[in-house]
Amino acid sequence: MNTLIVNGRHVKAREGAMLLEVIRQAGVSLPTLCDHAALEPWGGCRLCLVDVTRNEWDGWAKMVVSCMFPAEDGLIVRTDSPRVVETRKVVLDLLLARCPDTPLVQKLARDHGIEQTSYQPNPEPTDCVLCGLCTRVCDHIGVSAIATVNRGAGREVAPPFHEAPPDCIGCLACAEICPTSCIPFTTSDSKRTIWGKAFEMVRCTQCGRAFITKEQAAFYDGRNGVPASYFDTCDECKRRAQAQQFSRLSAGAGR
Amino acid sequence: MNSISCADGQPMEAILERHPREEASLIQVLQDVHRAYSYLPCDVLVQVAKALDVPVAKVFSVATFYKAFSLDPQGKTIIKVCTGTACHIRGSGQVIEEITRQLGIGPGETTSDMGFTLKTVNCVGACAMAPVLIVGEQVHGGVKPAKVAKALNQEGHRDAH
Ligand code: SF4
Numbered sequence: 001m002n003t004l005i006v007n008g009r010h011v012k013a014r015e016g017a018m019l020l021e022v023i024r025q026a027g028v029s030l031p032t033l034c035d036h037a038a039l040e041p042w043g044g045c046r047l048c049l050v051d052v053t054r055n056e057w058d059g060w061a062k063m064v065v066s067c068m069f070p071a072e073d074g075l076i077v078r079t080d081s082p083r084v085v086e087t088r089k090v091v092l093d094l095l096l097a098r099c100p101d102t103p104l105v106q107k108l109a110r111d112h113g114i115e116q117t118s119y120q121p122n123p124e125p126t127d128c129v130l131c132g133l134c135t136r137v138c139d140h141i142g143v144s145a146i147a148t149v150n151r152g153a154g155r156e157v158a159p160p161f162h163e164a165p166p167d168c169i170g171c172l173a174c175a176e177i178c179p180t181s182c183i184p185f186t187t188s189d190s191k192r193t194i195w196g197k198a199f200e201m202v203r204c205t206q207c208g209r210a211f212i213t214k215e216q217a218a219f220y221d222g223r224n225g226v227p228a229s230y231f232d233t234c235d236e237c238k239r240r241a242q243a244q245q246f247s248r249l250s251a252g253a254g255r
Numbered sequence: 256m257n258s259i260s261c262a263d264g265q266p267m268e269a270i271l272e273r274h275p276r277e278e279a280s281l282i283q284v285l286q287d288v289h290r291a292y293s294y295l296p297c298d299v300l301v302q303v304a305k306a307l308d309v310p311v312a313k314v315f316s317v318a319t320f321y322k323a324f325s326l327d328p329q330g331k332t333i334i335k336v337c338t339g340t341a342c343h344i345r346g347s348g349q350v351i352e353e354i355t356r357q358l359g360i361g362p363g364e365t366t367s368d369m370g371f372t373l374k375t376v377n378c379v380g381a382c383a384m385a386p387v388l389i390v391g392e393q394v395h396g397g398v399k400p401a402k403v404a405k406a407l408n409q410e411g412h413r414d415a416h
């Protein structure tokens with residue numbers, strides 16, 4: 001097992017772990033925007049940066065993004081060296097200039113001593129921090145209906161050609177994962193809309209509640225061995241049915 | 256964004272023949288498509304996505320990332336004026352003004368007969384020749400506004416044959 005030193009504390013790291021995990025294990029908190037337990041690390045927000053060095057490096061240290069840096073044996077990590085603190089502040093300052101009105105960004109900035117951005121605030125404020133979580137979760141489920149488009153200051157998340165994305169199944173995973181809740185959607189018992197695309201809902205044959213879109217049901221039909229009949233009932237009704245079955249079984253066993 | 260009509264599919268089929276049908280071919284295919292059509296028509300992008308088995312969103316992402324790609328129809332001849340530091344100092348601004356005076360288009364615009372599109376680019380790596388003007392594939396160095404007409408005509412001349 002690899003042993004590292006995080007802010008002076010010895011920590012043991014799981015094989016294959018990245019630094020960020022080990023840092024959190026050591027009880028040290030780091031701000032992050034693009035990291036998510038269910039997704040591969042991406043290194044997009046640059047907030048998780050730290051200094052790493054080794055005894056044999058003679059005092060030389062390098063700054064790395066901890067979410068993507070393997071927790072190798074013998075690494076000495078500092079999350080609070082002056083240059084790391086300063087660089088993290090620059091990243092937050094820039095982020096606040098991009099998203100001056102976004103509560104989450106304002107809070108992160110304030111937590112690091114920034115009340116107001118020292119840059120020119122974005123004349124067209126946006127809540128999107130370009131963390132890439134939405135596009136990555138959509139890739140992860142195997143749909144890839146949205147992606148980042150353009151580059152530099154004009155970069156944004158969008159469906160192809162800025163039109164209703166043909167591949168989108170309306171699962172809302174992108175909207176749910178968005179840290180600033182900036183992907184608009186509507187959902188009701190009959191209809192759902194997201195990214196300018198409208199979806200019809202599938203109703204539970206037991207309780208009548210709408211629980212997924214027709215496109216979602218079609219997408220999962222036959223995939224990973226899910227039979228079409230799986231979507232006849234909603235999760236709640238499935239749970240209830242299962243609980244009833246268990247209680248029947250245990251009642252039988254008790255006799 | 257312009258609404259783009261269906262393009263002739265023939266060049267695209269020939270392009271797809273030339274490359275392995277895999278994601279790694281994407282940029283090369285897009286470059287060839289751009290050369291054949293002078294821009295990336297959206298219906299062609301959709302077909303490229305299908306052929307290479309890459310999500311359309313990814314193709315659109317790549318197509319909008321590189322400055323060398325345009326999603327809007329462009330003129331037959333692309334005029335590029337370098338506005339990098341050296342060219343800027345040596346008068347690329349006047350070169351642009353002269354082109355605008357002659358063709359009636361500003362940077363990023365296309366003449367109504369689809370003959371020319373004017374673009375500005377940053378340092379093309381020939382600073383010793385500043386200011387640099389590229390008309391089609393022809394590179395002109397040390398351009399003075401007075402030389403613009405000739406550079407443009409040469410290209411028009413070539414097209415006529
Ligand atoms: S709602 Fe559409 S775009 Fe969002 S994650 Fe689901 S499939 Fe992808």
Ligand code: SF4
Pocket residue numbers: 127128129130131132133134135157174177178179180181182183
């Ligand atoms: S829309 Fe939300 S999840 Fe997607 S990149 Fe922007 S902030 Fe991140």
Ligand code: FES
Pocket residue numbers: 031032033034035042043044045046047048049065066067068
């Ligand atoms: S969490 Fe590491 S770069 Fe975003």
Ligand code: FES
Pocket residue numbers: 337338339340341342343377378379380381382383385386387
């Ligand atoms: S600035 Fe124009 S070629 Fe370098």
